Each structure stands twice: as structure tokens, then as C-alpha cells.
Amino acid sequence: MLRRLIDFRMGIFLAVLFVFVVLVPAGNLAVEGRIVPSYIVALLGKYLCYALLAVALDLCWGFCGILSLGHGAFFALGGYAMGMHLMREIGPRGVYGNPVLPDFMVFLNWQELPWFWLGFDQFWFACLMVLAVPGALAFVFGWFAFRSRVTGVYLSIITQAMTYALMLAFFRNEMGFGGNNGLTDFKDVLGFDLSADSTRAGLFVLSAVALAGGLLLGKWITTSKLGKVLVAVRDAESRTRFIGYRVEGYKLFVFVVSAMMAGVAGALYAPQVGIINPGEFSPANSIEIVIWVALGGRGTLVGAAIGAIIVAAAKTLLTGWLPEAWLYVLGALFIIVTIFLPQGVLGAIEGGMGRARRRTPPKEAEA
Amino acid sequence: MRHLLAPLIALLLVCTAALAQPARAQEFERLVNALPEGNYADRGETVAAIAATGDERAVTVLTALLDGDLEQMNADGRIVILSKQGRDTIATDALTGEEIGEVGRRDTERIRVNNGLRRDIRAAIGVLSLTNPDPGRRLAAAEAGFRAPDAEQIPALEQALSTEEDGGVRLAMEQALAAAILQSDRPTEQKLGAIEVLADRGDRDAQSILSRYAADPELGEAAQAAIDEIARIQRLWGFGQDVWYGLSLGSVLLLAAIGLAITFGVMGVINMAHGELVMLGAYTTFVVQEVIRTHLPGLFDWSLLIAAPLAFLVAGAVGVAIERGIVRFLYGRPLETLLATWGVSLILQQAVRTIFGPNNREVGNPDFMSGAFQVGAMTVTWNRMWIIVFALVVFAALMALLNRTPMGLQMRAVTQNRAMAANMGIRTARVDAMTFGLGAGVAGLAGVALSQIDNVSPNLGQSYIVDSFMVVVFGGAGNLWGALAGAFSLGVVNKFLEPYTGAVLGKIIVLVAIILFIQKRPRGLFALRGRSVEG
Numbered sequence: 001m002l003r004r005l006i007d008f009r010m011g012i013f014l015a016v017l018f019v020f021v022v023l024v025p026a027g028n029l030a031v032e033g034r035i036v037p038s039y040i041v042a043l044l045g046k047y048l049c050y051a052l053l054a055v056a057l058d059l060c061w062g063f064c065g066i067l068s069l070g071h072g073a074f075f076a077l078g079g080y081a082m083g084m085h086l087m088r089e090i091g092p093r094g095v096y097g098n099p100v101l102p103d104f105m106v107f108l109n110w111q112e113l114p115w116f117w118l119g120f121d122q123f124w125f126a127c128l129m130v131l132a133v134p135g136a137l138a139f140v141f142g143w144f145a146f147r148s149r150v151t152g153v154y155l156s157i158i159t160q161a162m163t164y165a166l167m168l169a170f171f172r173n174e175m176g177f178g179g180n181n182g183l184t185d186f187k188d189v190l191g192f193d194l195s196a197d198s199t200r201a202g203l204f205v206l207s208a209v210a211l212a213g214g215l216l217l218g219k220w221i222t223t224s225k226l227g228k229v230l231v232a233v234r235d236a237e238s239r240t241r242f243i244g245y246r247v248e249g250y251k252l253f254v255f256v257v258s259a260m261m262a263g264v265a266g267a268l269y270a271p272q273v274g275i276i277n278p279g280e281f282s283p284a285n286s287i288e289i290v291i292w293v294a295l296g297g298r299g300t301l302v303g304a305a306i307g308a309i310i311v312a313a314a315k316t317l318l319t320g321w322l323p324e325a326w327l328y329v330l331g332a333l334f335i336i337v338t339i340f341l342p343q344g345v346l347g348a349i350e351g352g353m354g355r356a357r358r359r360t361p362p363k364e365a366e367a
Numbered sequence: 368m369r370h371l372l373a374p375l376i377a378l379l380l381v382c383t384a385a386l387a388q389p390a391r392a393q394e395f396e397r398l399v400n401a402l403p404e405g406n407y408a409d410r411g412e413t414v415a416a417i418a419a420t421g422d423e424r425a426v427t428v429l430t431a432l433l434d435g436d437l438e439q440m441n442a443d444g445r446i447v448i449l450s451k452q453g454r455d456t457i458a459t460d461a462l463t464g465e466e467i468g469e470v471g472r473r474d475t476e477r478i479r480v481n482n483g484l485r486r487d488i489r490a491a492i493g494v495l496s497l498t499n500p501d502p503g504r505r506l507a508a509a510e511a512g513f514r515a516p517d518a519e520q521i522p523a524l525e526q527a528l529s530t531e532e533d534g535g536v537r538l539a540m541e542q543a544l545a546a547a548i549l550q551s552d553r554p555t556e557q558k559l560g561a562i563e564v565l566a567d568r569g570d571r572d573a574q575s576i577l578s579r580y581a582a583d584p585e586l587g588e589a590a591q592a593a594i595d596e597i598a599r600i601q602r603l604w605g606f607g608q609d610v611w612y613g614l615s616l617g618s619v620l621l622l623a624a625i626g627l628a629i630t631f632g633v634m635g636v637i638n639m640a641h642g643e644l645v646m647l648g649a650y651t652t653f654v655v656q657e658v659i660r661t662h663l664p665g666l667f668d669w670s671l672l673i674a675a676p677l678a679f680l681v682a683g684a685v686g687v688a689i690e691r692g693i694v695r696f697l698y699g700r701p702l703e704t705l706l707a708t709w710g711v712s713l714i715l716q717q718a719v720r721t722i723f724g725p726n727n728r729e730v731g732n733p734d735f736m737s738g739a740f741q742v743g744a745m746t747v748t749w750n751r752m753w754i755i756v757f758a759l760v761v762f763a764a765l766m767a768l769l770n771r772t773p774m775g776l777q778m779r780a781v782t783q784n785r786a787m788a789a790n791m792g793i794r795t796a797r798v799d800a801m802t803f804g805l806g807a808g809v810a811g812l813a814g815v816a817l818s819q820i821d822n823v824s825p826n827l828g829q830s831y832i833v834d835s836f837m838v839v840v841f842g843g844a845g846n847l848w849g850a851l852a853g854a855f856s857l858g859v860v861n862k863f864l865e866p867y868t869g870a871v872l873g874k875i876i877v878l879v880a881i882i883l884f885i886q887k888r889p890r891g892l893f894a895l896r897g898r899s900v901e902g
Contacts, residue, residue, distance in 0.1 A: 334710025
């Protein structure tokens with residue numbers, strides 16, 4: 001079992017991740033003089049959330065051929081679910097001091113909490129919603145889309161339309177999610193002060209654990225019998241259907257699991273960044289996730305995580321040094337990766353390391 | 368100022384006419400000189416007599432009388448019109464229009480009027496204006512009579528109608544007459560006829576006049592029916608206005624989507640940089656206008672006509688470059704094409720931001736694109752009007768190109784069966800580049816049109832990309848008619864939802880509806896049937 005889940009790549013990645021989990025919080029908290037500044041901890045935590053998001057997308061794109069251009073929506077919904085709990089945790093410490101209503105609702109002159117905010121004062125409920133809301137959306141969306149055999153670019157375009165529609169919706173003040181500004185000014189979670197270094201370190205460790213869990217779950221799914229069917233659907237959907245598999249059921253399963261994973265990533269992201277706003281729903285964000293996966297290597301899980309971390313780190317560095325250049329680099333990355341690195345960095349490295357473990361390149365479902 | 372200029376001009380005009388009709392003119396002068404005499408009742412008769420002369424100076428004199436500016440010089444008894452110029456009071460001879468000069472307070476005596484007299488004067492002015500040689504003035508007089516209906520105007524209106532020849536003015540007079548008849552003590556049948564005239568007019572003014580009679584025992588029923596009729600007409604116009612807004616939005620969507628319909632529909636290539644090609648077209652327009660402003664300001668009204676072919680070439684050239692440089696390596700891999708062209712779009716956006724700056728750029732409207740005109744109760748702006756025309760022209764030109772030219776034939780051949788087309792000697796690679804370039808060029812044309820109604824900024828393309836994909840997906844790929852139907856139906860539906868839901872929610876509903884629609888018809892409204900679809 002364990003050997004099935006942890007192959008060479010996974011082993012190395014998990015080992016490196018473990019080293020970071022030990023060193024980063026230790027360097028921040030234990031060592032005198034703070035070798036690792038606090039903002040780096042939060043930044044690395046953010047990267048880990050992105051990595052988990054990339055793994056989620058790789059699960060459905062890399063292994064089942066479902067290119068979702070709307071995974072940012074699941075991520076943001078998870079973030080909002082957690083953000084709503086954090087807003088309720090603020091309690092009477094808000095600017096207006098209302099014990100029940102978040103500040104923006106007081107500002108909008110709302111008298112009572114809308115029904116969909118009920119229950120979010122409980123942490124367990126929020127955690128449930130982090131999984132349930134993205135999962136339910138993915139289920140409903142996938143149920144309709146897969147059953148009527150919307151595939152390929154059509155599916156990509158309507159997932160993009162989905163996240164775009166959600167973005168427009170969340171920008172509205174009337175929706176009750178803080179409108180333009182989103183949810184912010186979080187104070188603490190489960191009694192731990194969010195601005196405290198120890199809490200940040202804890203969230204970082206939690207993100208790493210979630211990433212490792214996501215990777216292992218993904219590996220477990222893809223190396224199971226079900227995983228073989230998923231790959232078959234990716235490579236020849238019609239043929240798989242003709243053999244007698246209910247293709248739409250498999251696709252729906254992987255899509256929902258992937259959406260929930262994205263939701264968890266969002267839930268960990270919101271407290272570390274301190275804000276969740278409708279910009280997270282923007283179609284451009286969702287496409288950026290795709291390039292993380294493509295750069296790392298689709299269908300590798302570990303590669304997707306690495307790709308996310310590389311691109312996110314490059315973005316942080318470049319927008320700091322040369323803000324003008326970032327979009328050029330990102331644009332070039334899209335072009336270069338798709339034309340010259342169809343298997344991503346990981347695929348290229350392994351291809352260079354030895355032809356012994358040759359694998360056929362993943363083919364498009366609708367070639 | 369009005370009191371100064373208008374009389375002068377009128378008097379100048381009048382002087383020539385007066386020579387031709389000396390008898391009438393003399394009568395008029397005698398009457399004006401008689402104005403200060405007698406009591407208010409006498410003065411009222413004199414006013415009516417002045418109006419009856421029809422002399423063209425009459426309106427000026429009567430207006431001055433109404434405003435209390437008509438006075439008599441103490442020195443020589445001449446009748447003058449006073450007007451203020453700064454602090455000074457200037458007197459002008461009411462009959463000759465000759466400027467007498469500055470007068471003091473005690474030099475003149477006002478010809479007094481009371482409220483009863485004022486009403487007589489207004490009626491007299493109304494009658495005079497109704498026979499004014501200028502149809503615009505007659506129309507204005509009739510409209511004024513309609514807004515303040517008075518039974519005393521009836522004879523004047525009837526008289527004016529008997530000689531009126533201009534159709535529009537006649538109609539206005541008939542309506543004014545109808546409004547006046549309702550106020551009078553004419554028999555009920557006549558009033559019922561008047562109600563019909565007002566119902567035909569069908570606007571809010573008519574509605575408000577009619578509402579005064581809704582409770583009338585004799586007329587109430589007819590008036591209420593007419594009010595309902597007007598409300599119905601108004602709803603119809605409101606409906607028409609919504610359709611118009613919808614068509615206008617649809618034409619914008621069509622322009623943005625039609626190039627995409629070629630690249631996505633005909634070639635099966637997802638071009639995420641399409642919006643940026645639209646943006647390049649808009650910036651081309653900006654550059655052309657800048658050059659014209661600095662070098663040839665006289666050509667400004669032609670700037671769009673100059674910009675259109677240039678935008679087509681610029682965007683088309685970039686399109687060919689994208690196809691040759693990137694897309695051709697990715698045929699058969701639509702998802703990779705999508706990602707690579709997204710990269711191109713990011714680079715183009717940033718390039719434009721680097722060159723032109725991140726802010727909105729000012730693109731002016733030429734004269735023929737400015738202003739608006741009325742169709743019934745609808746307001747139609749010229750720029751929207753021309754954009755609809757432009758969208759349809761571009762659409763027709765593309766249809767002709769695809770269906771009537773050798774190039775179009777080759778494009779369709781390559782779309783349907785690439786291998787066979789190549790066997791027949793068609794250079795498929797070249798056709799691919801041309802097709803992609805054509806789609807890109809059309810995007811550039813769309814940019815020229817959008818620069819007239821939208822902000823020209825590096826983000827211009829981003830705001831249209833989702834919408835235009837929706838149009839193509841909804842209409843059905845591979846079919847320009849689908850794009851046309853998709854664009855206009857989405858535009859109209861959007862505008863009809865807006866009053867109920869607001870703009871943003873309306874858009875969300877439309878998006879959700881399309882997502883659901885795709886489930887029912889995964890290949891769109893006008894799906895291609897047959898093997899080429901599966902290819």
C-alpha cells in the first residue's frame with residue numbers, strides 16, 4: 001500500500017516538504033534573531049495552498065482530461081466559507097462593535113444575519129461547508145455537463161463562464177459576501193491570534209500537511225483501478241464508453257473530489273493572506289492555475305505542486321523587481337511550455353535522466 | 368437679450384413687407400398709436416384689432432405689451448419698446464424699429480395691462496404665430512396651444528387650419544384644436560372626436576390632458592379608453608426601445624464575436640488573444656486620430672474610415688504572426704492552443720500597457736457619430752445606429768467572402784476535409800494563415816467600432832472575451848449565422864432582463880442560461896451536422 005503511494009518522486013518531494021515543515025517554523029520561532037522572517041512563513045504557506053490547488057486541477061485535467069478553467073471558483077468558495085467563519089469570530093471587536101453582524105453588513109444597514117450566514121459561527125460547520133459548497137457546485141455543474149457530453153474546449157469555456165458569473169455575483173453588495181472588498185480584518189481562529197507568529201507557523205504546517213494529504217489522496221485515486229479508468233477516459237473517452245464504463249460517473253467523481261481539494265486549499269489560503277475577495281473568481285486567475293500544472297507536468301501530481309510553487313515564487317520576485325516584466329514572463333511561459341515542454345518540467349527532466357522509464361506522452365482526448 | 372435681438376430682426380424683415388401692403392400697415396400703425404387710449408376694455412379691443420391686421424410687427428409689439436416693455440414717450444407720444452442694456456434703458460421705436468437711444472425713467476409712460484388683458488394678448492399672439500410664414504414658428508405655436516389649451520383659441524386654430532398646408536403643422540394644430548375643444552362648451556360629439564385625436568397622438572401630454580376628463584360623466588368612458596390606449600402605445604414604444612438597446616448590445620457582441628466565429632468556428636482554434644486583437648484595433652484608431660489631430664485636423668471626420676482598413680491590417684498581421692509562430696504547431700490540440708494564445712494575450716496586453724500607458728486613451732467621436740434623433744417616443748443615438756450598420760456590413764462582407772470568392776471556397780474546403788483539400792492542390796498552410804488573419808482582422812475592425820462606445824484601455828479585450836465566447840458557443844461553432852443569431856438574441860435578452868434584475872444580475876442570469884443551454888445542445892443553436900463535427 002505505502003509503496004504504491006510513495007514512489008521515487010513522491011518520496012523526494014515529501015521529504016523536502018518535511019524538511020521545510022521542520023526548518024521554517026523552527027527558524028522563525030525557536031532560533032534567536034529570526035533566520036526566517038514572519039512574512040516568509042505566510043508567503044510559503046500561500047505557495048503551499050497554491051500547490052494544493054494545482055494538485056487538485058492536475059487530478060481532473062492531468063488524469064481525466066477535464067480542463068477546468070473555473071477551478072479558481074472552487075478555491076474561492078472554500079476561502080469564502082472559511083472567511084465567513086473568521087468574520088463571525090471577530091464578534092464585537094469589529095469597527096462598529098456589532099456582536100452578530102460583520103462590519104460590512106452594519107455599513108449596509110442590514111438588520112439581521114442572512115440565512116446563509118447561519119451556522120458559520122461554528123468552526124466544524126465552516127469546515128463542512130469548505131468541502132460541501134465547492135463539492136455541491138462541482139456535482140451539479142458536472143452532473144449536467146458530463147451527462148450531456150460537453151467535452152473539450154466547450155467544457156473549458158463554460159467552466160470559465162461559471163467562474164465569471166460567480167465573480168460578477170460576488171461583486172454585488174446585495175449578495176451578502178462583502179461585495180467589492182470581500183471578507184477581511186480577520187482577528188483569530190479557534191482562539192489563536194492570526195497575527196501571532198505561532199499561529200502563522202501552525203497554519204504553514206497545516207498547509208503542508210494538507211498538501212501532502214492531497215498528493216497522497218491523488219496518488220491513491222490515480223493508482224487504483226478507478227484511476228486506470230480515468231486515464232482511459234482521458235485518452236479515448238468514446239472507446240471507454242463503448243467498453244461499457246459509465247464515463248460520466250467517473251468524471252463526476254474526480255471533478256467533485258478535485259473541487260473539494262481546491263476548496264480546502266482556499267480555506268487554508270484565506271486566514272494566511274488575511275483577505276478573500278471576488279477577484280479570486282476572475283477567469284484570469286483560473287487560467288493561471290492551468291499553467292502551474294502545465295509547467296510542472298500534467299498527470300504527475302508532484303509536478304503540479306512544483307509548478308505552482310515555481311510560478312508563484314517567480315511572480316513574487318518579479319513583481320517586486322520588475323513589475324512591468326511579469327506579464328511578459330507569464331505570457332512567454334504559457335507559449336513556451338505548451339510548444340516546447342508538453343510534459344512540463346518534470347517530464348523534461350525525467351526524459352533527460354534516462355530513456356529507460358519511457359512513457360508515452362499523454363494524448364488529447366479529442367485529438 | 369432676447370427682447371433686444373428678436374424684435375430688431377423681426378422689424379427689419381417686416382419693414383420690407385410693410386411697404387407692399389401700405390393700407391394694412393397704416394391701419395396697424397394707427398392701432399398701435401391708439402393703444403395707450405381708453406380703459407382696459409378698449410385696449411383689449413385694440414389688441415384684437417391689431418391681431419386681426421396680421422401685420423408682421425404685431426407679435427413683437429404685443430409681446431412687449433405683455434411683458435410691460437411697451438411705453439409711450441412723454442415728449443412726442445411715440446410708442447417705444449424699452450430694453451435694458453446693462454444699467455441703461457434703451458428705447459426702440461415700436462413701429463419703425465429705429466433705435467432712439469437711452470431714456471430715463473420719467474421720459475416714458477408704461478401702457479398698463481391687467482390680467483384679463485394679458486390673457487387676450489396671449490391669445491392674440493397665439494393666433495398671430497399660427498399664421499407666421501415660418502413653419503417652425505407655426506409648429507411651436509400649435510404645440511404651445513396644445514400644452515395650454517384654451518377654448519378661446521378655437522376660432523384662430525380653425526382659421527389657421529383652413530389655410531395650413533404643412534402636414535406636420537396641420538397635425539399639431541388639429542391636436543391643439545382637439546385639446547381646446549375639450550375645454551370649450553362644444554357639443555359632446557365634437558368632444559368625442561377630439562378625444563380620438565388625442566388618443567392618436569399617444570404621448571404623455573395627451574395622457575395628462577385626457578386624465579382631466581376621465582371622471583366626466585359624458586366623456587369619462589371615452590377618455591378612459593383613450594388613456595388605456597395611450598398607455599398601450601407607450602408600452603409598445605418602451606418595448607421598441609428595449610429591443611433597440613438589445614440590438615445595439617447585440618451588434619457590439621456580434622462585432623466582438625464574429626472574428627472568433629471564424630477562428631473558433633471555421634478552424635476549430637481557440638484564440639484567447641482575440642480580445643487583445645480587438646484592443647489593437649481600438650488603439651490603431653487612437654493612433655490614427657492622434658496623427659490626424661496634429662497634422663491634418665480637417666480630416667477628423669474621416670478618421671474612422673481611415674482607421675478601419677489600418678486596424679484590419681494591423682490586427683490581421685498580428686493574427687498571421689500568431690498563427691505562423693504558435694498556433695500551427697498546435698493543430699489538433701485545442702486545449703494547448705487555448706493556453707498558448709492566452710499567453711499571447713498577456714504579452715499583447717502588457718506591450719500595449721508599456722507603449723501607451725495603463726490609463727484610458729481618449730478616442731473622439733466624429734460628427735456623424737454624435738447626437739441622437741427621435742423615432743416616435745424612442746431616442747436613437749447615432750453612434751449606436753452606425754455600429755449596428757457597421758456590424759451588419761462586416762457580417763455581410765464576411766458571408767460574401769466565405770461563400771462567393773475563391774479564397775472563401777478554399778477556406779471551407781480546408782475546414783471540411785484538410786487532406787482532400789491538400790490533394791486538390793490547395794496550400795492548406797497558407798489558407799490556415801489567411802483564415803486566422805481574417806478572423807484577427809475582423810477583430811481589429813470591431814476595435815474601431817468599440818473605441819467609439821467603450822474606454823480604450825489595455826483591458827478592453829478582457830471585458831469582451833467571455834461574452835464573445837458565449838456568443839459563439841451559443842450560436843454554434845462553424846456557422847456565421849449562428850454568431851449573428853447568438854449575438855442579437857443574447858443582446859436583446861440581456862436588455863429585457865435589465866429592468867427587472869439590474870445589469871449585473873441580468874448578465875449572470877444570461878450566463879447561467881447559456882451554461883444550461885449548452886447541456887441541451889452541446890454544439891450550439893446552429894450545429895453543424897455530419898462527420899466534420901467529430902473531426
